Amino acid sequence: MMKKINKNSKGALLWKRAKKVIPGGGQLLSKRSEMFLPDQWPSYYKKAKGVETWDLDGNKYTDMTLMAVGSCTLGYADPDVNSAVKKAIDGGSMATLNSPEEVELAELLCKLHPWAGMARYTRTGGEAMAVAVRIGRAYSGKDKVVFCGYHGWSDWYLAANLADKKNLDGHLLPGLDPAGVPRNLKGSTLTFSYNNIDELKQIVKKNKDIGVIVMEPLRHHEPKNNFLREVKKVAKKIGAVLIFDEITIGWRLNIGGAHLLYGVNPDIAVMGKAMSNGFPMAAIIGTKEVMQAAQKTFISSTYWTERVGPVAALATIKKMKKVNLPAHLKKIGALIGKGWISLAEKHGLKISVVKPEALITFSFDYGQDSQAIRTLFTQEMLKRGFLASPSVYVSYAHKEANVKKYLKAVDEVFKIIKKAINSRKVYKLLEGPVAHSGFKRLT
Amino acid sequence: MMKKINKNSKGALLWKRAKKVIPGGGQLLSKRSEMFLPDQWPSYYKKAKGVETWDLDGNKYTDMTLMAVGSCTLGYADPDVNSAVKKAIDGGSMATLNSPEEVELAELLCKLHPWAGMARYTRTGGEAMAVAVRIGRAYSGKDKVVFCGYHGWSDWYLAANLADKKNLDGHLLPGLDPAGVPRNLKGSTLTFSYNNIDELKQIVKKNKDIGVIVMEPLRHHEPKNNFLREVKKVAKKIGAVLIFDEITIGWRLNIGGAHLLYGVNPDIAVMGKAMSNGFPMAAIIGTKEVMQAAQKTFISSTYWTERVGPVAALATIKKMKKVNLPAHLKKIGALIGKGWISLAEKHGLKISVVKPEALITFSFDYGQDSQAIRTLFTQEMLKRGFLASPSVYVSYAHKEANVKKYLKAVDEVFKIIKKAINSRKVYKLLEGPVAHSGFKRLT
Numbered sequence: 001m002m003k004k005i006n007k008n009s010k011g012a013l014l015w016k017r018a019k020k021v022i023p024g025g026g027q028l029l030s031k032r033s034e035m036f037l038p039d040q041w042p043s044y045y046k047k048a049k050g051v052e053t054w055d056l057d058g059n060k061y062t063d064m065t066l067m068a069v070g071s072c073t074l075g076y077a078d079p080d081v082n083s084a085v086k087k088a089i090d091g092g093s094m095a096t097l098n099s100p101e102e103v104e105l106a107e108l109l110c111k112l113h114p115w116a117g118m119a120r121y122t123r124t125g126g127e128a129m130a131v132a133v134r135i136g137r138a139y140s141g142k143d144k145v146v147f148c149g150y151h152g153w154s155d156w157y158l159a160a161n162l163a164d165k166k167n168l169d170g171h172l173l174p175g176l177d178p179a180g181v182p183r184n185l186k187g188s189t190l191t192f193s194y195n196n197i198d199e200l201k202q203i204v205k206k207n208k209d210i211g212v213i214v215m216e217p218l219r220h221h222e223p224k225n226n227f228l229r230e231v232k233k234v235a236k237k238i239g240a241v242l243i244f245d246e247i248t249i250g251w252r253l254n255i256g257g258a259h260l261l262y263g264v265n266p267d268i269a270v271m272g273k274a275m276s277n278g279f280p281m282a283a284i285i286g287t288k289e290v291m292q293a294a295q296k297t298f299i300s301s302t303y304w305t306e307r308v309g310p311v312a313a314l315a316t317i318k319k320m321k322k323v324n325l326p327a328h329l330k331k332i333g334a335l336i337g338k339g340w341i342s343l344a345e346k347h348g349l350k351i352s353v354v355k356p357e358a359l360i361t362f363s364f365d366y367g368q369d370s371q372a373i374r375t376l377f378t379q380e381m382l383k384r385g386f387l388a389s390p391s392v393y394v395s396y397a398h399k400e401a402n403v404k405k406y407l408k409a410v411d412e413v414f415k416i417i418k419k420a421i422n423s424r425k426v427y428k429l430l431e432g433p434v435a436h437s438g439f440k441r442l443t
Numbered sequence: 444m445m446k447k448i449n450k451n452s453k454g455a456l457l458w459k460r461a462k463k464v465i466p467g468g469g470q471l472l473s474k475r476s477e478m479f480l481p482d483q484w485p486s487y488y489k490k491a492k493g494v495e496t497w498d499l500d501g502n503k504y505t506d507m508t509l510m511a512v513g514s515c516t517l518g519y520a521d522p523d524v525n526s527a528v529k530k531a532i533d534g535g536s537m538a539t540l541n542s543p544e545e546v547e548l549a550e551l552l553c554k555l556h557p558w559a560g561m562a563r564y565t566r567t568g569g570e571a572m573a574v575a576v577r578i579g580r581a582y583s584g585k586d587k588v589v590f591c592g593y594h595g596w597s598d599w600y601l602a603a604n605l606a607d608k609k610n611l612d613g614h615l616l617p618g619l620d621p622a623g624v625p626r627n628l629k630g631s632t633l634t635f636s637y638n639n640i641d642e643l644k645q646i647v648k649k650n651k652d653i654g655v656i657v658m659e660p661l662r663h664h665e666p667k668n669n670f671l672r673e674v675k676k677v678a679k680k681i682g683a684v685l686i687f688d689e690i691t692i693g694w695r696l697n698i699g700g701a702h703l704l705y706g707v708n709p710d711i712a713v714m715g716k717a718m719s720n721g722f723p724m725a726a727i728i729g730t731k732e733v734m735q736a737a738q739k740t741f742i743s744s745t746y747w748t749e750r751v752g753p754v755a756a757l758a759t760i761k762k763m764k765k766v767n768l769p770a771h772l773k774k775i776g777a778l779i780g781k782g783w784i785s786l787a788e789k790h791g792l793k794i795s796v797v798k799p800e801a802l803i804t805f806s807f808d809y810g811q812d813s814q815a816i817r818t819l820f821t822q823e824m825l826k827r828g829f830l831a832s833p834s835v836y837v838s839y840a841h842k843e844a845n846v847k848k849y850l851k852a853v854d855e856v857f858k859i860i861k862k863a864i865n866s867r868k869v870y871k872l873l874e875g876p877v878a879h880s881g882f883k884r885l886t
Contacts, residue, residue: 048535
């Protein structure tokens with residue numbers, strides 16, 4: 001049964017209320033309603049279980065999009081993780097004494113990453129990256145950071161935009177404004193492009209004081225020409241600490257950091273999101289030598305000591321291993337990707353699909369109309385009971401039956417889109433504004 | 444029955460293992476075993492309920508010290524908060540859609556603080572202070588920060604020690620090393636002393652570019668000569684954003700920020716710890732005008748959107764109101780403080796007690812031997828079944844009967860201490876090393 005788009009749904013109205021008391025409406029750019037379907041998105045959930053989400057009006061949707069921005073890789077409210085967490089809560093989520101699970105987790109992470117010897121924890125990814133950069137600077141004794149990709153909201157990262165606001169363009173979030181980042185940090189952070197080793201070499205030649213190199217081992221494109229190994233060589237040569245940000249890609253391609261697949265070990269790796277299936281947790285792991293530099297500085301926070309984070313991580317890692325999560329994500333992501341390609345061909349739509357399967361993503365290739373077409377896709381899929389955008393963060397809860405139903409809906413929606421493009425009615429069919437496409441439009 | 448100190452307890456051994464895989468052994472300076480009783484502290488908990496904690500060997504202790512560093516003001520594993528949290532977890536701790544409780548909490552915080560119009564959240568206090576400073580700098584357009592007191596591990600704060608390592612002395616954690624903090628931040632953060640308005644006025648006279656003033660409204664000393672009002676006047680005159688850090692003092696003296704008691708409203712207040720009774724959560728609240736500056740910059744993190752934090756905060760605030768928590772903390776803290784004074788008089792011990800009652804604290808006044816005497820106090824109280832140091836973060840779970848038993852033990856231990864001092868046997872009675880007293884000795 002088709003759902004009607006309701007601009008006066010409880011969720012849409014609450015989002016309006018939220019924007020009066022919360023700058024931007026929420027805590028995360030990627031979860032803002034305007035990023036999906038302005039004025040029409042259900043915005044809030046009452047309940048989420050497996051791949052299903054119920055909005056405040058009780059409508060049920062299947063999540064074929066971000067799955068909590070990659071944090072719920074086992075599915076929402078996973079029974080095994082929840083059961084371990086609830087047991088920990090019954091026994092006290094916090095005390096003056098420490099949680100023994102912290103030690104168990106550190107030992108497990110070091111066992112999974114034999115190059116690493118020590119771990120520290122935070123509760124969010126941005127915070128974990130800031131800790132990693134602090135340790136990297138403390139160890140190398142050099143302040144300058146060079147990075148590629150997106151690594152969060154902290155000063156060290158946004159400082160790249162102080163020199164020239166366009167520096168972060170191409171680093172996943174163009175247009176990031178560094179207001180409130182101390183201007184003294186200008187020049188402290190530089191950027192390079194993924195798979196461009198010559199650019200990195202040029203930068204280190206010009207800047208003798210680079211102490212830290214930060215990157216994801218990969219996101220949507222694999223390393224070419226031994227890129228990771230070459231970066232590692234550069235880091236070693238100049239005495240810089242190499243940090244791999246595994247917050248998004250980790251635990252999806254294999255159990256642990258994706259760098260294990262390429263046999264290139266960083267000095268520090270940062271884990272988060274998927275590692276704890278929806279409970280705040282992040283880990284900074286590194287070689288004993290580099291991690292000891294944490295003792296030369298001050299890195300300490302009360303809520304980093306609570307018990308739910310490590311308990312959730314231990315339960316999540318255990319289950320990821322048990323069910324062979326990476327194999328499942330690859331299989332399901334491949335089905336979705338093939339489905340998109342085959343349906344696009346059937347209807348004569350121009351799309352591009354990018355891997356890895358666990359983060360399968362497509363884009364409409366219609367130039368400046370692409371964003372409106374994407375919005376129409378989300379709108380029509382919502383009517384058919386799916387939270388959908390051109391990215392699927394595949395989870396263990398996504399089964400073949402979900403994909404089958406989803407592709408049936410995509411078939412209908414691709415047909416509508418093709419017809420709309422042919423008759424130049426894309427904008428007319430939209431029942432609200434075009435979705436925002438990035439940071440720039442939301443400020 | 445007296446407990447024996449066991450250097451080979453499961454907890455003591457696990458702490459040794461921890462130090463091999465976690466720099467410093469844990470995530471928080473104040474929870475390190477060396478801060479209490481080196482080599483002998485139980486270190487880890489299996490279970491915590493009310494004011495009681497069970498160590499890994501099953502020994503039961505009454506917590507008459509930090510109560511999870513002030514984060515569990517209702518007591519450990521509070522049934523009402525836990526029940527709300529577990530319900531939220533059953534319904535999914537996270538989803539692609541947002542948690543409606545975020546909006547409810549923002550509206551409640553603004554209702555409790557009528558000067559505030561908007562809220563943002565993080566999950567830890569240090570992170571919340573970094574967000575507050577970012578917003579303050581973005582709004583004022585000026586980077587320089589002047590502060591007094593302790594405000595966490597972030598670059599903006601530790602930068603004060605770049606100029607002269609002694610700058611943070613007297614700000615609760617002397618000896619903080621700023622290794623890994625970019626040297627470009629030198630001079631970006633200045634310090635002033637609490638209750639010294641002339642010092643602040645001198646600083647703003649010499650530094651025309653101060654954009655943010657950060658302080659706790661109070662800790663162990665009340666503002667004198669309208670100090671808060673005078674600071675506010677300075678902030679207004681120079682166009683700086685005034686931030687009150689309420690992470691420790693908030694919710695203890697009254698429901699909400701302690702500044703409400705003094706009728707002086709900041710531009711931003713930061714809440715954490717007690718607000719969510721042991722579940723990671725922190726809030727930055729502020730005037731609509733200042734908070735809107737968050738939209739001029741980029742402040743976004745995935746795990747800030749999970750549901751447990753706001754649910755725990757709503758349940759905690761509701762219960763704090765219902766039981767009139769501040770009145771209870773004052774009553775119990777007063778009993779403890781009076782007990783210490785009367786027992787010290789009885790045994791002829793020199794101690795000083797500082798308020799507020801909700802954070803009641805004493806110190807031994809024996810010069811360079813004070814730290815050894817303090818260690819002996821912790822050691823002998825542990826044998827009698829108490830986790831104890833000279834600070835009690837009073838909670839709702841502390842009842843008069845607990846205080847009575849505790850003071851009976853203090854009576855015995857003060858007698859032992861007095862005798863040890865008279866016979867110069869303090870160090871001889873210690874079964875392990877003297878406890879560390881601050882950051883300096885732990886690095």
